[in-house]
Each structure stands twice: as C-alpha cells, then as structure tokens.
Amino acid sequence: MVLLGPIQRADHVGSFLRYPEVLKARLDALIGSISPEALRQIQDEAIKKVIQAQVGNGLVTLTDGEQRRDLFHLDFLARVGGVETADMSVGPDGKTVPPHLKITGKLHHNQDIQVADFLFLQLQTKQYPGCIPKVCIPSPTMLHFRTGRAGIDMTAYPNLDTFMDDLVQVYRAEIKALYDAGCRYIQLDDTNLAYLCDPKMRAEAAQRGENPDALPHTYAKLLNRVLEDRPDGLRGGYEPIAETLFKEFDVDTYFLEFDDERSGGFKSLRFVPEGKIVVLGLVTSKFPKLESKEAIKARIKEATEYCPLDRLALSPQCGFSSSHHDNKLSMEEQWAKIRLVVEIAKEV
Numbered sequence: 001m002v003l004l005g006p007i008q009r010a011d012h013v014g015s016f017l018r019y020p021e022v023l024k025a026r027l028d029a030l031i032g033s034i035s036p037e038a039l040r041q042i043q044d045e046a047i048k049k050v051i052q053a054q055v056g057n058g059l060v061t062l063t064d065g066e067q068r069r070d071l072f073h074l075d076f077l078a079r080v081g082g083v084e085t086a087d088m089s090v091g092p093d094g095k096t097v098p099p100h101l102k103i104t105g106k107l108h109h110n111q112d113i114q115v116a117d118f119l120f121l122q123l124q125t126k127q128y129p130g131c132i133p134k135v136c137i138p139s140p141t142m143l144h145f146r147t148g149r150a151g152i153d154m155t156a157y158p159n160l161d162t163f164m165d166d167l168v169q170v171y172r173a174e175i176k177a178l179y180d181a182g183c184r185y186i187q188l189d190d191t192n193l194a195y196l197c198d199p200k201m202r203a204e205a206a207q208r209g210e211n212p213d214a215l216p217h218t219y220a221k222l223l224n225r226v227l228e229d230r231p232d233g234l235r236g237g238y239e240p241i242a243e244t245l246f247k248e249f250d251v252d253t254y255f256l257e258f259d260d261e262r263s264g265g266f267k268s269l270r271f272v273p274e275g276k277i278v279v280l281g282l283v284t285s286k287f288p289k290l291e292s293k294e295a296i297k298a299r300i301k302e303a304t305e306y307c308p309l310d311r312l313a314l315s316p317q318c319g320f321s322s323s324h325h326d327n328k329l330s331m332e333e334q335w336a337k338i339r340l341v342v343e344i345a346k347e348v
Helices: 022-030 036-056 115-125 140-143 161-179 199-207 215-227 244-248 267-270 293-303 331-347
Strands: 002-003 081-085 101-108 134-137 185-188 255-258 278-283 310-314
Touching: 036 115, 036 331, 101 161, 115 134, 115 161, 115 215, 140 161, 140 244, 140 310, 161 215, 215 244, 244 267, 278 293, 278 331, 293 310, 293 331, 310 331
Parallel strands: 134 185, 255 278, 278 310
Antiparallel strands: 002 185, 002 255, 081 101
16 A cells, blocks of 8 residues: 555554444445435534544544445546446445456546545544644556456557556546645545565466566556656555565555465565655454564564664554454454554654
C-alpha cells in the first residue's frame, strides 16, 4: 500500500470491525426492507462511534473505518464509468456472494466517487484538534489485475495502452476532486504487488497471458502517471518485486505486511532509498491474541539492520475488516492492538 499524505509513526490501514447494527442494516437494505437513506443514517452513526474510538485509543489519522463498504475495492471501482458488476447476491448458506468486475466500455470519471464520504469524515474529524482525516481507495492496478485481458472489452480497448491512459485520467480526476474538497491524506490500497510475490498467483497471471516479472514495472509506470500531477500538499517475501517497489514507484510511504512467515524477512528493505518511509505491519489484524511488546520491538530492531529507524513506522498488518465479513476478533481485542501500536511507536 502507498499513501499520499503526512507521516505518522503509529498508523493503521483503514478498516475496522463493522458494528452489529451496520451488518444488520446492510442485509436489510440488500433484501429491500430498509431504504438506502436509512442505511446511510445507520452508517453515519457508526462512523461517529469508530472515529471516537480511534481518538480514544491514541490514533491521530482517522478513517471512517470503511463502515459504508462491502468490499475494500469493489465499492469504489464499480462506480467508475465503463465498469459493470454482477449484482450482489445471497447464497444458499445465507452469505453474500460478491460481484465480479468487467470493463464494458470506455473508462471515464462520471462522478465524484469518494468525496461525499470524505466530507462527512472531515466534518466529524474537526471535533478533534490535531487529528487528520484519511481516505483509503483501491489502487488503479486493481482494475487491471482483477479483471485481466478477458475482463476488458475488446471493442472499447483493442489496445491496452489506451485502457491505461483512460484509467490514469479517472484517478487523476478523483484525486483532484478529493483535494479540492480538502483531503490531504489519501491511501492507495494495492494487494496485487503482494500477489506477485506468490508463486501460485504468478503462475495464474502467466496463464492469463501476463508476464509476472513485467507487471510490477507496468504498475509502477501506471501509478507514477496517476501521481505525477498531484496537487501541492499531497505526497505520495517482497524480494521478487522489492527493487521495483522501492525505486520505481514515485511515492513516499509504503504499508507492508510483516506479521508472519509468508511476508519473508526484512532483507528487501535494503532497497528503501533515503526520503521514503516503510510502515511495518507487524501486529496482525487476523487473530485476537495480543502480540508481545518486546517481540515487536525486537522485530523492529531486526528491520533496522536493513533500513534506518527514522525511515520506519508501525501499524497493524492489514485492516480489521477488508469486507463486511469481519476478522475473528472482538472490538476490544481490535482496540487493544491499536493501543499496542501507539505505545510501541512512542517508546521506540
């Protein structure tokens, strides 16, 4: 993940566990028993609660906890002009089945996607002096990697270069709209670069006709084009992509998972150049057990063998609820992990 905004030594990825009333209202809206307006009112109250909880647990950067979202990427990407999705449905087991994205026409920014949600977040954040509202949006790479060539209409885009050109313009327009609304902290959530470290995912990409070694470079160029005209006041096992990730992406900060063995060691941090920050995702958001403070400090010390401490920050490894299906921990266990992050960041 990459961000455009101020640096905080104790940060978070953005999503928090959905409140029970939000989960219930979401299902009620899906079957038509409450209106979209009623759903939004319930989400508004939940966002007020999650902001208050963030402040109470020591955070300075505040999000809406993604209380409005079904999935961290689909809600945003489905509102891009030229993108269609199958309707969300409820399976026989009672669980919702997420829709798939497909590009059926020319991509265009036909509406401000995240601005209304940001304005509500900004209004609530003003009650807490010194705190900063943060908006999380999916990286533009998600629209290519999640669909592949087969999901992009050949009539609209016989050439993928024009697809990338239009995708750049969509994101530039949305970032400008957020900036004009007063947003100064935008986080781009990108899981695809991590997928390209996984041999299975690399093989699947190759089966789709993609070159998994070339994709990180392609995505670096895409993201850099999105960010090259960003307004003033906005900044912007990893080994298979590490050098490209740290040297070719023109951003300032990276949120990276390091909570288990699948992330590999810290050797990839040797490529982090001066002036860039890596937020170490050392505290897991997947399980309730609270990590040892000394164990986390030891891992930070291990990371400093490859990257100076002043280029490091700390966060949970991921959001606590990337979709409406919450991770298996309680609200109090979630906030205990946030407090742990804040305390360690102050002490190290």
